[in-house]
Amino acid sequence: EAGVTQFPSHSVIEKGQTVTLRCDPISGHDNLYWYRRVMGKEIKFLLHFVKESKQDESGMPNNRFLAERTGGTYSTLKVQPAELEDSGVYFCASSPRDRVYEQYFGPGTRLTVT
Amino acid sequence: AQKVTQAQTEISVVEKEDVTLDCVYETRDTTYYLFWYKQPPSGELVFLIRRNSFDEQNEISGRYSWNFQKSTSSFNFTITASQVVDSAVYFCALSEAYDYTGANSKLTFGKGITLSVRP
Numbered sequence: 001e002a003g004v005t006q007f008p009s010h011s012v013i014e015k016g017q018t019v020t021l022r023c024d025p026i027s028g029h030d031n032l033y034w035y036r037r038v039m040g041k042e043i044k045f046l047l048h049f050v051k052e053s054k055q056d057e058s059g060m061p062n063n064r065f066l067a068e069r070t071g072g073t074y075s076t077l078k079v080q081p082a083e084l085e086d087s088g089v090y091f092c093a094s095s096p097r098d099r100v101y102e103q104y105f106g107p108g109t110r111l112t113v114t
Numbered sequence: 115a116q117k118v119t120q121a122q123t124e125i126s127v128v129e130k131e132d133v134t135l136d137c138v139y140e141t142r143d144t145t146y147y148l149f150w151y152k153q154p155p156s157g158e159l160v161f162l163i164r165r166n167s168f169d170e171q172n173e174i175s176g177r178y179s180w181n182f183q184k185s186t187s188s189f190n191f192t193i194t195a196s197q198v199v200d201s202a203v204y205f206c207a208l209s210e211a212y213d214y215t216g217a218n219s220k221l222t223f224g225k226g227i228t229l230s231v232r233p
Contacts, residue, residue: 003158031216035223042118043159043205043223050216059220091159100216101147101209105159 002026004106006092012112018080021109025074025094031055032075033095033103034067038088046090049075082113116141118208120224127196128232135191135227137206143167145211148182148189149221153203165189196231203228 005024013019025032034046046065047057051072060067064083069075079086089110093103117140127133139148150162163173165182173180177194193200203226212219 031219033220035221040225042225043207043221045220045222048216048220055216056218056220089157093159095216095219097214097216100212100214100219101149101164102161103219103221104161105151107157 004092004094004104006090006106006109008109009107010110010112012114013082014114015084016081018078019082019111021077021079021090021111023075023077023092023094023106025092026096026104028096029094029104030072030097031095031100031103032069033093034075034077035091035093036088037091037108038085043091046077079111082111084113087111087113116143116146116208116210116222118206118222118224120206120227122227123225124228124230126230126232129198130195132192132194133196133229133231135193135204135206135229137189137191137224139187139189139206139208141208141210143210147209147211149207149209150180150189150191151205151207153205153226155202159205162191193229196229198231198233201229201231 007022032049037043045059048055049069066078089108091108093105095103119138151159181190205226206224207221210218
């Protein structure tokens, strides 16, 4: 069974540009989470999808971030326009409906905004 | 608000030494869950253990053991006879009690502890 995959693994963009991160959860997992780790700090929650619906988006920093999960499969996280403080590693995790606590994480996307 | 504190930032040991990674948490909930994750150089977070707040029994899994003490709000992780392959970043995390819908299942992480095991 394939794990959680994320694309790209690394992205370098200039301030003001747009970047879209993609996450493919484990097949059949209803729950999908986005987290972010800024250098030297904690991994922080961004939002949680249950299928295609946003269950909790309390961690989204501002309206420059837009997350979607069309059809309840893969998810995208768009940052527009990117700022320097958006740099960090963005993790995606998924878990099955009957074992919500088993969050499987992807390898992360390292975003560098210059 | 929930908070997880991992006061140790970096630990370096020689292979075969025992090492304990500390985790202290804060929560107002009476029901909650505690986790440990390992992040090897490949980057993904690997789930190690989950413990709920009603189960204070310590757990042992091979060379790994966990000590949960509600009285001190701690959930410490010990690796016995460490090996080079144990080198990684270790994260402690906390979540509220969640229901079948997954509500409140988000994780609150500590800053992580970088463990280096030297041959």
